[in-house]
Amino acid sequence: MRGRHDASSMYKRGTRDHAFDAHDKELDRLLTGEGKDIGNPSWKRSLPHVLVATLASFLYGYHLGVINETLESISHDLGFHGNTMAEGLVVSTCLGGAFVGSLFGGLIADGVGRRRAFQLCALPMIIGASMSATAKNLWGMLLGRLFVGTGMGTGPPVAALYVTEVSPAYVRGTYGSFTQIAAGLGLLGSLFIGFPAKETEGWWRMCFWASVAPAAMLALFMEFCAESPHWLFKRGRGAEAEAEYEKLLGGPYVKSAIAELSKSDRGDDADTFKFSELLYGHHCKVVFIGSTLFALQQLSGINAVFYFSSTVFKSAGVPSKSANMCVGIANLLGSFVAMILMDKLGRKVLLIGSFSGMVRKKRFYWMDENHKFRKHGSSTRVVAMGIQAISSTSLVSRSSAVYLSVGGMLLFVLAFAIGAGPVPSILLSEMFPGRVRANAVSICMAFHWMVNFFVGLLFLRLLEQIGPLVLNSIFGTFCLLAVLFVQKNVLETKGKSLQEIEMALLP
Numbered sequence: 441m442r443g444r445h446d447a448s449s450m451y452k453r454g455t456r457d458h459a460f461d462a463h464d465k466e467l468d469r470l471l472t473g474e475g476k477d478i479g480n481p482s483w484k485r486s487l488p489h490v491l492v493a494t495l496a497s498f499l500y501g502y503h504l505g506v507i508n509e510t511l512e513s514i515s516h517d518l519g520f521h522g523n524t525m526a527e528g529l530v531v532s533t534c535l536g537g538a539f540v541g542s543l544f545g546g547l548i549a550d551g552v553g554r555r556r557a558f559q560l561c562a563l564p565m566i567i568g569a570s571m572s573a574t575a576k577n578l579w580g581m582l583l584g585r586l587f588v589g590t591g592m593g594t595g596p597p598v599a600a601l602y603v604t605e606v607s608p609a610y611v612r613g614t615y616g617s618f619t620q621i622a623a624g625l626g627l628l629g630s631l632f633i634g635f636p637a638k639e640t641e642g643w644w645r646m647c648f649w650a651s652v653a654p655a656a657m658l659a660l661f662m663e664f665c666a667e668s669p670h671w672l673f674k675r676g677r678g679a680e681a682e683a684e685y686e687k688l689l690g691g692p693y694v695k696s697a698i699a700e701l702s703k704s705d706r707g708d709d710a711d712t713f714k715f716s717e718l719l720y721g722h723h724c725k726v727v728f729i730g731s732t733l734f735a736l737q738q739l740s741g742i743n744a745v746f747y748f749s750s751t752v753f754k755s756a757g758v759p760s761k762s763a764n765m766c767v768g769i770a771n772l773l774g775s776f777v778a779m780i781l782m783d784k785l786g787r788k789v790l791l792i793g794s795f796s797g798m799v800r801k802k803r804f805y806w807m808d809e810n811h812k813f814r815k816h817g818s819s820t821r822v823v824a825m826g827i828q829a830i831s832s833t834s835l836v837s838r839s840s841a842v843y844l845s846v847g848g849m850l851l852f853v854l855a856f857a858i859g860a861g862p863v864p865s866i867l868l869s870e871m872f873p874g875r876v877r878a879n880a881v882s883i884c885m886a887f888h889w890m891v892n893f894f895v896g897l898l899f900l901r902l903l904e905q906i907g908p909l910v911l912n913s914i915f916g917t918f919c920l921l922a923v924l925f926v927q928k929n930v931l932e933t934k935g936k937s938l939q940e941i942e943m944a945l946l947p
Contacts, residue, residue, distance in 0.1 A: 481689040483611045489665045489688065490615045493602045494622035495658040496558060496595035499565055501626025502651050503588050504743070507531055508764060509634030510644035517642070518578050524900040526578060532897035533582045537568075537589020539889035545594040546882030554602045554668045561598065562659040565591035566652050573648035584648075591655075596865065597885045601878055604869035605668040606688050609937045613782030613866060620862030621775040628768035670938075673701045674875065700937060723876055729929050730868040730884035733791075736922040737864055738891040740798055741915030742856045744899045745849060770850040774857025786934035787863050788926060794859025795922040798852055860922070864888075870933045870941050 507514075511527055520526035541561070549557040568587025575581040599619050607615040633650055637643045666688055672681040678698070685694045745767065781790060865881075872880040902911050933941050 480610050481608050481693045486606050486688045489606055490603050492661045492665050493599050494618050495654055496599040497619040497622040498626040500592050500596050501623030502630045505627040505630035506647050510637045510647050513637045513644045520578050528897045532893045534585040534589040535889055535893040535896050537586040538593030541590035541593025542882050542885040542889050545597045546879035549598050549878040555662050557598045558662045559659045561591045561594035562655045565655040569648045569651045573645045597881045600865040600869040605670040614779050616866035617779035617782050617862050624772035624775045631764045631768045726871050731887040733864040734888035735891045737860050739918035770853040771857045774854040778858050778862050786932050787867050788930050788932045790859035791863050791926045794855050795919050797855030798919040799916050
């Protein structure tokens with residue numbers, strides 16, 4: 441009996457290995473033969489699906505910035521004006537909700553699919569925005585922001601997953617940049633809509649109502665979009681995955697795409713997954729890289745600009761409306777630059793260049809009307825060295841030096857949007873294998889929201905306690921650490937298929 445069993449096992453292993461070898465030969469033929477002759481699939485097929493998915497990122501940017509222009513009016517109307525901790529809570533409660541939403545985002549995306557996950561994340565954003573718009577006190581506002589946060593936490597990781605999984609490899613970085621552009625448009629839109637808030641009583645409520653429309657559009661339009669073929673294949677629905685690939689890539693590319701999926705997802709443990717793998721298994725290194733990248737992204741201090749730039753500009757004597765609009769434009773411009781360069785220079789180059797550009801000195805000197813040098817003590821980020829030199833000459837007045845200081849903040853935002861903003865979510869969606877991608881990205885995004893929560897909660901209090909020089913120096917130090925971390929740990933993924941990246945990380 442034992443001999444017969446061993447012979448049977450050897451026969452099964454030999455048959456399975458033979459099948460894998462035959463499959464590898466078929467894959468090589470498809471990828472290097474027929475696939476090579478027909479070139480790349482058209483980017484136009486997948487573009488509409490990607491654009492609908494970026495509505496989730498638009499809502500993320502909108503809710504990130506909606507509090508900027510409206511916070512002063514909200515605090516007056518709801519009775520907590522001057523309480524910096526309460527103002528910080530209005531910001532950070534949303535981020536706390538996002539932390540919770542992010543933790544469950546991977547389970548939702550893997551359980552019901554990417555399309556349904558988008559629709560589920562839109563629902564709490566609709567409910568939360570409505571609650572915030574009708575709030576009568578601080579607690580009502582906090583509850584509404586908590587609901588919005590859960591949707592915000594689910595949306596961005598699902599958007600990163602979906603865009604990564606439906607995009608052709610040669611434009612995946614460009615399409616991934618669309619999420620940052622959408623977030624920039626959302627931020628700019630929230631600032632623009634919020635401008636009348638200080639002059640028009642109750643206008644801040646309209647700012648929250650305005651976000652209901654794009655959330656409803658996301659839920660509706662996603663019904664007509666393709667499901668992720670990666671998710672369908674992982675669920676054993678190969679025929680449906682082929683049909684979705686035909687929508688996204690075109691008929692001639694379906695066989696090669698399915699063959700590539702088959703090669704990366706094969707194996708005896710392909711259907712088993714434990715969270716312990718992400719914490720101390722063979723995926724823990726990539727989880728560590730992703731979590732650290734997101735933490736350093738937030739510790740650069742970027743969201744202190746997005747949340748509180750109105751307060752900062754007011755303390756510097758700069759009109760907040762025009763300055764905030766410039767912040768939004770700088771963020772959007774940087775996102776377009778990232779879109780152009782993502783698939784040309786690569787993810788790693790953009791990250792290093794971006795964090796390097798965000799490291800600035802935290803003060804500049806201006807020359808007054810008596811030709812004496814004075815230190816400017818506002819909490820704005822400082823200008824680059826060239827602008828700094830100009831501002832310290834007699835060629836500029838004190839008021840001009842203040843505007844040059846605002847220019848330093850704009851350069852900071854621009855540098856962030858070129859790399860540190862869009863790259864981490866794209867990079868992490870590429871680096872994880874399909875079997876664990878959704879849950880792994882969610883865990884990494886949870887670190888993002890956790891650090892973001894504390895930045896939003898404590899920024900104004902720390903600004904009061906330790907001053908802008910020390911606080912901005914801390915942010916600058918984290919930017920420098922990010923440069924060193926990226927140089928040592930980040931893998932370049934430009935132009936590689938998801939399966940090639942997986943096999944490079946987990947041979």
